[in-house]
C-alpha cells in the first residue's frame with residue numbers, strides 16, 4: 001500500500017489562517033507585528049526563502065522589513081544593525097538569514113539578537129530553555145515538524161524516533177522536542193555505525209542530512225512515518241529532499257513531500273513566533 005502524503009502546504013495554510021485572526025486582534029489593540037529580515041549577500045537559495053517569508057507576512061498581516069546587505073559586509077556593521085533592531089520598539093522579531101559570509105562569525109551574530117526577539121530560536125538562551133523544558137522560542141523547522149506530526153494524529157509517546165543529522169538548527173532541536181513528547185530518540189550522523197540498521201528501527205524517521213535522495217526504501221520500516229527536511233537544489237533547478245521519495249512512498253505509512261512538506265511549515269512557525277513576540 002502506498003504511504004499517506006502529509007500535506008505540509010495545506011497544514012501551513014490552516015495555521016496562517018489562525019494567525020490572521022490573532023494579528024487582527026493585535027492591530028485593533030494598536031500593535032502591528034513586525035519582523036525584520038536581514039540577508040547578507042545574494043545566495044539564491046536564501047533569496048527563495050526570503051521571498052516566501054515576505055509572501056507569508058503579507059498573507060498573515062505581519063509587517064516585514066527587509067535589509068539586504070552586500071556580501072562584503074563587515075561583522076561590525078552587521079552587529080550594529082542587530083543592535084539598532086534590538087532597541088527599536090516597533091520591531092518584534094529579528095531574523096538573520098544563515099549561512100553568513102565567511103568574514104562574519106555566525107555565533108556572535110546569533111548571540112547578539114535579544115532572546116525576546118529571536119523568532120528563529122537560535123540564541124543559546126532559547127536553545128537552553130528548550131532543553132530544560134522552559135518556555136521560549138523554538139526554532140521554526142523543528143517546531144513545524146512537531147506541528148505536522150500532531151495535526152496528522154501521529155502518536156509519539158513511547159515510539160522510536162530516529163533523526164539523521166545533528167545540526168544546531170534542525171537535528172538537535174527536533175530531538176529535544178520529540179523527547180518532550182515522550183518518544184525514545186536516537187540521533188544519527190556521519191560517524192554512526194550501521195546507519196541503515198538504526199533507521200530501520202524507527203517508527204518516525206526524520207531526515208536532515210543535506211544530501212539528495214540519501215534515505216532509501218531499504219532504510220524504512222514498513223508503515224513508518226518519514227519526515228523529509230532536506231531542501232536540495234538540483235542542477236536542473238528543481239528541489240529535491242534528503243529522502244528517495246519514489247522508493248520510500250512504497251514502504252512508509254506516511255511521508256512528507258519536497259516541496260510542500262516541511263518547508264511551508266517552517267515559514268508558518270516563523271509567523272507564529274512573530275505573533276507571539278508581538279503579543280508580549
Ligand SMILES: NC(=O)C1=CN([C@@H]2O[C@H](COP(=O)(O)OP(=O)(O)OC[C@H]3O[C@@H](n4cnc5c(N)ncnc54)[C@H](OP(=O)(O)O)[C@@H]3O)[C@@H](O)[C@H]2O)C=CC1
Nearest residue numbers: 141165166167170189190208209210229230231262263266
Ligand atoms: N525545510 C526547511 O525548512 C529547512 C531545510 N533545511 C535543509 O535540511 C537539510 C539539513 O540541514 P542542516 O541541518 O542545516 O544541515 P547541516 O549540514 O548543518 O547538517 C547535516 C547533518 O547531516 C549529517 N550527515 C552528513 N552526511 C552524512 C552521512 N553520509 N551519513 C550520516 N549523516 C550525515 C552531518 O553529520 P556530522 O554532524 O557528523 O557532520 C550533520 O549532522 C539541508 O538539506 C537543508 O537545506 C534546513 C533548514 C530548514
Ligand SMILES: Nc1nc(=O)c2c([nH]1)NC[C@@H]1CN(c3ccc(C(=O)N[C@@H](CCC(=O)O)C(=O)O)cc3)C=[N+]21
Nearest residue numbers: 049052096097098099120231259260261263264266267
Ligand atoms: N536564520 C535562518 N532561519 C531559517 O529558518 C533558515 C535559514 N536561516 N537559512 C536557510 C534555511 C532553509 N529554510 C527554508 C525554509 C522554508 C523553505 C520553503 O519555503 N520551502 C518550500 C518552497 C520552496 C520553493 O518555493 O521552491 C517547500 O519546501 O515547499 C525552504 C527553506 C530556512 N532556513
Ligand SMILES: [Mg+2]
Nearest residue numbers: 098099167169
Ligand atoms: Mg547548516
